[in-house]
Amino acid sequence: MAPRKFSEPTDRILGTRPVEVRRYGAFIRVNHWFGAICFVLLMLSGFALFHPSFFGLTALFGGGQTTRWIHPFLGIALVISFAAMFIQLVRLNILRREDLVWTAHIADVITGHEERLPELGKYNFGQKVVFWGMFWLILALVATGIPMWVQYFPDLVSIPTRRIAILIHSISAVLIVLVFILHVFAALWTRGTIRAMTRGTVTGGWAWLHHRKWLRELAGRRGTNAAE
Amino acid sequence: MTTPPNMAAFNPPVQPGQSVLGQQAVVRSSAGGPVAENPVQLPEVAKLIDISKCIGCKACQSACAEWNDTHPEIGVNVGIYENPHDLTAEMYTLMRFAEYDNPDSGDFEWLIRKDGCMHCADPGCLKACPAPGAIVQYSNGIVDFISENCIGCGYCISGCPFDIPRMHPTKHVVKKCTLCSDRVAVGQGPACAKACPTQAISFGTKDDMKTLAAERIEDLKSRGYDEAGLYDPAGVDGTHVMYVLQHADRPHVYSGLPDAPQISDVVEGWKGPTKPIGLAAVGVAAVGAAAMGVLSRGSRITEHEEREAEGLVETTPAASDDRGHI
Ligand code: SF4
Ligand code: SF4
Ligand code: SF4
Numbered sequence: 161m162a163p164r165k166f167s168e169p170t171d172r173i174l175g176t177r178p179v180e181v182r183r184y185g186a187f188i189r190v191n192h193w194f195g196a197i198c199f200v201l202l203m204l205s206g207f208a209l210f211h212p213s214f215f216g217l218t219a220l221f222g223g224g225q226t227t228r229w230i231h232p233f234l235g236i237a238l239v240i241s242f243a244a245m246f247i248q249l250v251r252l253n254i255l256r257r258e259d260l261v262w263t264a265h266i267a268d269v270i271t272g273h274e275e276r277l278p279e280l281g282k283y284n285f286g287q288k289v290v291f292w293g294m295f296w297l298i299l300a301l302v303a304t305g306i307p308m309w310v311q312y313f314p315d316l317v318s319i320p321t322r323r324i325a326i327l328i329h330s331i332s333a334v335l336i337v338l339v340f341i342l343h344v345f346a347a348l349w350t351r352g353t354i355r356a357m358t359r360g361t362v363t364g365g366w367a368w369l370h371h372r373k374w375l376r377e378l379a380g381r382r383g384t385n386a387a388e
Numbered sequence: 389m390t391t392p393p394n395m396a397a398f399n400p401p402v403q404p405g406q407s408v409l410g411q412q413a414v415v416r417s418s419a420g421g422p423v424a425e426n427p428v429q430l431p432e433v434a435k436l437i438d439i440s441k442c443i444g445c446k447a448c449q450s451a452c453a454e455w456n457d458t459h460p461e462i463g464v465n466v467g468i469y470e471n472p473h474d475l476t477a478e479m480y481t482l483m484r485f486a487e488y489d490n491p492d493s494g495d496f497e498w499l500i501r502k503d504g505c506m507h508c509a510d511p512g513c514l515k516a517c518p519a520p521g522a523i524v525q526y527s528n529g530i531v532d533f534i535s536e537n538c539i540g541c542g543y544c545i546s547g548c549p550f551d552i553p554r555m556h557p558t559k560h561v562v563k564k565c566t567l568c569s570d571r572v573a574v575g576q577g578p579a580c581a582k583a584c585p586t587q588a589i590s591f592g593t594k595d596d597m598k599t600l601a602a603e604r605i606e607d608l609k610s611r612g613y614d615e616a617g618l619y620d621p622a623g624v625d626g627t628h629v630m631y632v633l634q635h636a637d638r639p640h641v642y643s644g645l646p647d648a649p650q651i652s653d654v655v656e657g658w659k660g661p662t663k664p665i666g667l668a669a670v671g672v673a674a675v676g677a678a679a680m681g682v683l684s685r686g687s688r689i690t691e692h693e694e695r696e697a698e699g700l701v702e703t704t705p706a707a708s709d710d711r712g713h714i
Binding site: 327368 | 419420518519520537538539540541542543545546551555560652654655657658662663665666667669670673674677680681684686687688689690691692693694695696697698700701702704705
């Protein structure tokens with residue numbers, strides 16, 4: 161059996177005329193939207209504590225005390241959700257040589273000349289940047305967030321260390337919001353992407369244009385999948 | 389018009405007074421909280437703690453708990469007089485007993501310092517606080533925590549260069565010495581100063597307290613304490629609780645009183661550049677992404693690509709992987 165190099169076991173071609181490809185299973189989609197909701201709530205509550213001009217956002221959570229209380233729990237929920245996603249997606253997000261070529265031709269991506277680009281597996285460099293950016297920043301946020309959680313860990317670190325933790329937490333928060341903006345923008349800009357996370361499928365044309373190696377591999381496995 | 393600060397030793401007036409420390413005297417407020425438009429200008433006050441006079445009787449500590457109606461837990465004696473073992477949300481002031489072997493004179497000295505909020509002119513707690521109006525400073529210099537507005541995040545604890553505020557474990561608000569703002573507001577001195585039997589604690593205008601300190605320092609110097617001096621650290625623009633120290637050249641021997649306190653650079657960075665730069669970055673990214681989303685047509689899939697995909701799927705020998713299974 162050919163090794164699965166560019167695809168997940170659950171990825172498969174569902175129809176041929178027109179081609180329809182399953183990109184994400186039900187669990188990952190539900191988990192994705194759960195994580196997304198946590199992220200947005202974290203962002204809103206975090207902004208409220210980040211800058212006084214956003215303190216009014218605490219009203220969404222029922223006041224300052226609740227915002228302070230709920231923000232770290234949302235963070236824990238996001239960590240669990242992301243950990244599950246990480247385990248499922250990490251293999252196909254490892255950087256490969258063609259990612260560098262793709263990045264060097266980023267202008268062709270924006271101007272719509274994907275024919276000048278190397279063929280890609282399930283993820284392109286931009287998607288991998290979002291994946292690893294989220295990974296490292298969530299790690300930094302949780303590692304610094306725990307010692308900031310005075311209610312449960314008041315004496316975990318000394319005050320000078322906690323100051324550094326708070327500074328890193330704020331900077332990481334800004335960076336992760338930037339990654340989030342990139343993620344949302346790219347998903348909207350690349351038409352046909354959102355349905356991968358709503359319906360779980362993409363069209364053949366989308367797969368052919370953006371992730372041809374992935375499509376090739378799935379096409380080559382059709383029989384295998386059916387036999388399973 | 390305004391009630392002048394009182395020397396705490398005298399009895400307060402008995403006729404009802406009017407509080408002068410309301411919103412009308414607020415000159416600074418955390419996270420852009422409300423300040424008075426034309427703040428009532430009160431004379432700057434200060435509490436002067438003369439360490440050379442203190443006998444460690446803890447009358448001030450008891451008076452503080454009584455006046456503020458706090459209920460510190462019953463402590464455990466571990467063989468030293470320090471009790472409780474640290475400041476708590478129920479104990480705003482604490483006598484710290486340092487046993488000091490003076491390397492110069494070879495003498496043993498017992499340095500007893502009354503620890504508590506210093507009421508900094510430039511308060512790190514106020515700077516760090518994200519809740520509007522949770523920490524205020526009055527025009528007389530007193531820094532007060534307004535519990536109704538406190539959200540219990542503890543940022544002030546990280547902001548304070550003196551390690552003073554403490555989180556209340558059940559109320560989830562932060563507490564510290566108020567300099568008895570409620571008493572001062574009606575012309576009385578702080579409870580601790582009032583209770584002190586040796587008058588090691590004095591209270592009055594900051595100018596008067598500096599004059600008093602100068603007399604005390606002169607006296608100490610005449611007794612051989614050449615380095616006696618006033619602790620009113622410039623790094624926080626001075627404080628409204630000052631110490632007369634026998635060894636003003638080394639404050640750290642007094643149970644770790646900071647030699648040169650100032651708001652940490654990390655806190656300044658966190659509360660300073662990080663916020664505007666961070667917000668600008670997020671704003672530019674969001675607006676840029678929205679603009680590009682609106683102006684560009686995005687990457688679209690055409691019929692051509694769909695045909696190509698169909699061709700690819702159909703011409704790929706699907707059975708190639710299957711050969712072994714037939
Ligand atoms: S000593 Fe600490 S708590 Fe007191 S005013 Fe200064 S910074 Fe605030
Ligand atoms: S704990 Fe309260 S007073 Fe301290 S910084 Fe947070 S909101 Fe402000
Ligand atoms: S000024 Fe008042 S609150 Fe502060 S230590 Fe003295 S008695 Fe306690």
